[in-house]
Amino acid sequence: MTFSNSNFPDKEGFYGEYGGKFVPETLMYALEELENTYNKLKDNKDFIDEFYKDLSHFVGRPSPLYFAQRLTDHYKSGSIWLKREDLNHTGAHKINNTVGQILLAKYMGKKRIIAETGAGQHGVATATVAARLGLECHIYMGAEDVRRQSLNVYRIKLLGAHVHPVDSGSATLKDALNEALRDWVTNVDDTYYIIGSVTGPHPYPMIVRDFNSVVGKEVIEQSKDLFGKMPDAVVACVGGGSNAMGIFHPFIDIKETRLIGVEAGGEGVSTGEHAAPLNDGTPGVLHGARSYLMQDESGQVKDTKSVSAGLDYPGVGPEHSWLKDIGRAEYVAVSDDDALKAFHEVTELEGIMPALETAHAFAYLEPLMKELDSSTNVVVNVSGRGDKDINTVAEIDGIEF
Amino acid sequence: MNRLTSKLQNLKESNKKALVAYLVAGDPNLDTTLDLMHLFVDSGVDVIEIGVPFTDPIAEGPIIQKAHDRALKNNISLKMILELVDKFRETNTQTPIVLMGYLNTFISHIELVQSIGENSADSILVVDVPGELNLQTYGITNPNINIISLISPTTKDDRVESIAKNSTGFIYYVTLRGVTGSSNLNIEEIKNNIQKIQQYSDAPTMAGFGIKSVEDASTLAACSDGIVIGSSIVEMIADESKSKEFGRIGEYLREMKTAIS
Structure with missing residues (x-):
């Protein structure tokens, strides 16, 4: 079993003219490290077995x-x-991706997990897998979404994660993503950023797609x-x-x-x-x-x-x-x-x-x-x-x- | 020769360090920005870096983010910023100007960027384009504009070389892991990394991100070609935007200038 059946993205992370890696210099090393790790693991039998085992026994697939x-x-x-x-x-489907990415974090030896969330489903899915591995977890969420999705905010907290409401800009998902990127820029050495959608810089759109x-x-x-x-x-x-x-x-x-x-x-x-x-x-x-x-x-x-x-x-x-x-x-x-x-x-x-x-x-x-x-x-x-x-x-x- | 290149060359030949100061265009309004630019020069600033406001400035800490937000409330566009630079040039033709911003705002105004003449802005720093990528790919080919690239503590050696090669203005060494305005400078690491950059390239290397005190300034100036001050100025601008008592900023910049001389 392999993950991908497509030639895209290309080596620079582009799907035709879309995609790429438009990030501050401080993140380039982290993205490269992630890409190298993923490319090594995605055809590794032990890694794939562990992923599918978690999908059946923890997620219920x-x-x-x-x-x-x-x-x-x-x-x-x-x-x-x-x-x-x-x-x-x-x-929700979000858990497929977080189960996969937390395995990457584990293989990379990262001790601290961050994520952004909109509806809160990805925040819950991230806090869940972080709890399972006993990793420190921080969730960024737009202040407006914290209000709209109070139930999920509480779920995230019950799972032992920290919720950081984001007031900047429109106080929604895009601003939560900005803030998560800023956290990652600052704590890049020990932190794994579990992005929640097929967005963000390469290799994230590819990794999230493959797991999902x-x-x-x-x-x-x-x-x-x-x-x-x-x-x-x-x-x-x-x-x-x-x-x-x-x-x-x-x-x-x-x-x-x-x-x-x-x-x-x-x-x-x-x-x-x-x-x-x-x-x-x-x-x-x-x-x-x-x-x-x-x-x-x-x-x-x-x-x-x-x-x-x-x-x-x-x-x-x-x-x-x-x-x-x-x-x-x-x-x-x-x-x-x-x-x-x-x-x-x-x-x-x-x-x-x-x-x-x-x-x-x-x-x-x-x-x-x-x-x-x-x-x-x-x-x-x-x-x-x-x-x-x-x-x-x-x-x-x-x-x- | 480009205004920025010759300025930095002159400073280097006379064994002086450059003081680069940052503000966000239109914070609190464009008239004040123009006044502040002249105040910068009068207070010893060698290069002015103008922040081009963007809705999603991912490399900025809270102080500069808020300045971007304030400027965007005034609907500041790249066109207005280039008009501001024209006004500045009516009385100052010497001080180099760097536009610092995010790719989406520059490519949305690519025809403006391409039409920048010799007597306008001198350089562009696009924060979210990695230094080894060529800005020409994005249509920025204007020969009047030189390019500044960032190198950070996490940049690997092989990339340092290719980034240095693409940098025609200066190399901006990001002195910390973090966003603008963070703290905790690791002076030893900075010294080592700047030495490494200087092995690969003759381009001047400026140190910036997180410089607040005169002690930081003098330590970092000793191992670089100059320093960039951003958040602490932007914070003072915010504090005094109602009173317009900007004398404190002039005083601060003069102290910084003395510290690096």
Whole structure:
């Protein structure tokens, strides 16, 4: 078993014209050290065995590919299948990546773990694996997200990690990432930075993709078993894009499968109040990589808007930008309102409460299923469960506890 | 010859150390920045480094981050900064000016960067482009602009050589692991590393990041070609931005100048 089935990125960390390593000089050595370690370990049998052992016994993989009978009945066209990443330990796909990266940290002998988080899922997933190995852990989180995701903040603290609210800039995920990078610049000797998405400087987009690709690999096998062919479409939400890249990547060479990424449309893409750089952004450099970016004409990064903290990010992983440009994946956006509607619909129809991030992928079924006939099979990546969003949804619905 | 190159050469020939001082353009406003630039020169500053504000300045500590935020509230753009430099040049044609910022703001205004003439800014320092990468790749080919690269305590020897080769202005030695304005200078390590750089390159080496006291300044000047002062000035600018009593900054810079002479 190896991790990657793609020639990208190239040696400099580029996917076409996207990606790269745009960081202050102080981080160059750390990135090089990480890249060398990863390149050595990714084909090492002991390392791979340990990773897959943790995925089965600690995370609970493989996650089921579940036939959604009532959603299928509801749309009256193709069959809808759910890849149940919400059933993973800690409730989202994020744990696949943190289980892998903490192994890298262990092999590199790093004693201190840092991470950024938006919705808090990556913070929880990082604090979880750090607790398991008894490593000191610091989580950076935008002050606005600390407010929106108080439940996850408490979970992170229960796991023994320190939460650092970040007040600078827009006080959301991008600012948490800035602060985590600053911490890493300062403590680079003993610290491992577990980045939470397929973003950031090379080699991170590659490493996070490779660890998360277990999702797409499982879907390929499960599709063969359950319906005897490859799905006609795979749908996933895209913020930084790690859950989407994890399920898309093994499908890149399977041309009969449409890959559809759903961005956060916020108030609507035409209003400019959203977090959909692949739909309404231009290439730029943020957080160490060149990719589509929400920016103004002066190159300043714009504030984003989304009901979902995990998608509230002005950039996107560089490989998604490349897949968009070469036309291998389609990127669409759905609004906050449509995502909330889908949140309720899926919860009531399937007894599965999706994360608000995931609800964006579900919301796109409405237009998508109209195009498809009854012989088609569509896979939705249920990237996370929605318990963490109950306060947000209740507040929007005007409910006080 | 480029204004910066000749200035540093002259200083070196007369066995003097350079004092480089940093401020963020438009903090608290552009008129004040212009006044401060003249104050810098009057107080003995040899090179002015102008921070180009960016929404996500990942190499900056809290003091300079806040200055970027304040400047961005005034919608400061690279175009306005080059107009500021033009105004400065109306009365000062001697003091070299370095623009220090992040790649995204420079490539968003690439036509402006390319049109910088001889009587404007003299050099560019792009914090988030590793020194061995050529800025020409990003369309920055203006012969009037020379390039400053950073070398840090964690830069490996093989990279020191290639970075030094690409640096046409000076080599900026980052004196600590950390963001701007952090503390805890490791003087022995700094001395050794600057000596290493000087083996590879004749380009002047400036030491910066974390220099606060006159003691730091004089120790570091002794083993480099000059020093860069940033956060402590930016902090004073913030403190006095209402009163506009910037005399203290002039005094501080004169003390620094004396300390490195």
